[in-house]
Amino acid sequence: MRSTPSRGMVAGSSSGEPALDVNEIQIAGYQSTIGLRLYRRAGTRGLPVVLYLHGGGFVRGCLDDADAAARHFAEHLSALVISVDYSLAPKHPFPAALEDAYRAARWVDAVGRVFGAGGKKLFVVGHCAGGHIANGLSFVARDRGEVHIDAQALFSPMLDPSMTCLADESRVVSDISASQCAASYRAYLPQALQRMHPYAAPLESARLAGLPPTFIATAENDLLHLEAEKYAARLISAGVPTQVVRYASASHEHVARERQALHDAVCFFRSRLDQPTVTGR
DSSP, rough: EEEEEEEEEOOOOOOOOTOEEEEEEEEEEESEEEEEEEEETTTTTTTEEEEOOOOOOTTTTOOTTHHHHHHHHHHHHOOOOEEEEOOOOTTSTTHHHHHHHHHHHHEEEEHHGTTEEEEEEEEEEETTTTHHHHHHHHHHHHHSOOOOOEEEEEEEEETTTTOOOOOOOOOOOOOOOHHHHHHHHHOOSGGGGGGGGGTTTTOOOOOTOOOOEEEEEEEEOOOHHHHHHHHHHHHHHHOOEEEEEEEEETTTTTGGGGGGHHHHHHHHHHHHSSSSOOOOO
């Protein structure tokens, strides 16, 4: 897969975190060129890889929105973090964003070593719609067998296009509404049948076995927390090692910047680094 270098920089944190090398490149996506922003500790190589997929309800969001969380993973996990600027709906409906994420994962296998990847572990993280795409990517990787994902972390993910598991809007002080969720799903999944596809509607899937170990962060002030927690229960029933935490006082938009949630996800990934590498990666 071809990639085009764009720019590089070294950024340090005012809080004393390690300096990071940050580079931006372009790769071929599903329907158009997409951008990747790569973060790693300066001078490090042979790193596990974290693919990060930003939020925005499928219709908005960019690499800058994901910057704080991506930096946190690069600083605290010592990983090559790759933030994916996937295609947005409604111009690019399902499966464009999912296939963009898959192409980024394939790019890691093909070219990632040049940028410090170790070729041993691949994790995926997503927030909001990015959580939907990250989870869909785990399905695709399992089914196609060309990429192995070792674990995933989903922050307030959108998982239920049927919207049958939303919390009571009159009781939850949420910063995302049911009408916003409906508009997002209409933009990304314009055809009714798409909303039952297992990659788009994992709560409807009867095949959850074989998905990677999963960490799910839900927010108390989020209409979507019930569907994410229901999905966690279904993963556990399917034999998928799963950890789910609801963060008090957190909201849908801010849970991906909640330091405790980020810390817990880092610890979850570190526990997977101690596991034997699966043959075939």
